Amino acid sequence: MAEPNQTPSLVDVAARAGVSPTTVSRVLNNRGYLSQRTKDRVAQAIEELNYRPNEVARALLGQRTKMIGVIVPTVALPFFGEVVVSLEHALEQHGYRLLLCNSLGRADLEREYLDLLISNRVDGIISGAHNDAIPEYADIKLPLVTIDRQLAPQIPNVRCDNEAGGRMATELLLRRGCRHPALLTSTSSPRNMREAGYRAVLAEAGIEPIVGTVNFHTPEPRRTQQIDAWLSRWLPNVDGVFATDDLMAGTVLEWAAQSGVAVPDQLRVVGFDGTEAIRRALPGLSTVRQPIRLICRGATDLLLSQIDNHAFSAGDQQRIKPLEFPVSLFEGRTT
Structure with missing residues (x-):
């Protein structure tokens, strides 16, 4: 058994429960068939020895870990x-x-x-x-x-109501005079409801959609490079960008500043999310705010x-x- 002030080991738990260390391991990992009586004995030994947090023992006894x-x-x-x-x-x-x-x-x-x-x-x-x-x-x-x-x-x-948010962002661009607003998003698919909102508004207005994608998990600096490539390809034919997250919108604003493109005179930008961090960093960004x-x-x-x-x-x-x-x-x- 463990000495006083010494951290108990799995072997100590096995000795206290009267089972083998392998059985203790199987109980902890829920592997193989074990009787409830064996599980209870191991759980009791864990709790008595304080081998691991008491939450584990409670779970083995069928109680909540919280x-x-x-x-x-x-x-x-x-x-x-x-x-x-x-x-x-x-x-x-x-x-x-x-x-x-x-x-x-x-x-x-x-x-x-x-x-x-x-x-x-x-x-x-x-x-x-x-x-x-x-x-x-x-x-x-x-x-x-x-x-x-x-x-x-x-x-x-x-x-959140992503489709309604996509509609709001696109309608705002049209109200502000955009006639060729583009969508910048992570993945273009029928499951992208923000894209669905964007496409629905443009269909109603008789405007052809323009969609660019940069995968959500693209690491920096490649992510920024891909966004910059889309924007360089689009301008001057695009007069607005709906970015489906605020970080993308921030990258668009940075590209515009470095490229001498005036926002909002030459390019209007709307983001999505509206987190407190982005509101502090980019207080002037138009965005759709989620009730997080x-x-x-x-x-x-x-x-x-x-x-x-x-x-x-x-x-x-x-x-x-x-x-x-x-x-x-x-x-x-x-x-």
Whole structure:
């Protein structure tokens, strides 16, 4: 057994529970068949020895850990940084803490984090990562909610009204006199609802869409170089840009300043997100503002409802309508 003031080991837990170290490892990792009596003995030994945080032992006994896993691309991006802070505040009000995972745009890393969160017995997962084709989500037997990411029809998705936001941004450009507004976005597809709003407004106005894409996960400086290439190719035929996130809009403004293009006289620019960080850095940027706090509170409420009702969305094939919150338009000096 461990000496006084010495950190207990897995072997100490096994000795206290009267089982082998391999059995303790299998219990901790939920591998293979184990009787509930064995799980209870190992959980009791963990708690008595304080081998790991008591949350693990509680989970093994079928109780809650009061921990929620949160997966985002990276908190270095203002939108996701604000999302994490808002989620943390919303969860804290219910006595929960979060385990933060930055997927960094890598599907393999997101899969590793999913396994880590499950191994740590989190009570639920909120995912806002932007990787496609992650089949592991279909097998998760935990409460699961996504933010602005449609994984499957039966998994709750909380987001702003992206299509309405796309319409607002495009209509603003037309009101300000644009006749050839372009869309700058991460991915052009029918699933891009901000693009859908842009295309709908132009179709109504009889204007041909102009779309440029720069993948969401493109690292710097290549991301800026690709945006600059699109803008250099478009001008002078384009008189406005709707960028589907504020960082892209900021890059457009920087390119215009370096290229001697006057904003808004020669080029009008609208962004999307409206985070506090961007409002401070670019206070004059016209943008569509997401209600981030409301979105995160809605995601938290949905997840805790699943936890309280023992409802696992991945195992339910019933289609769930996304929970959408309205956006607002801020008209700044760039339009």
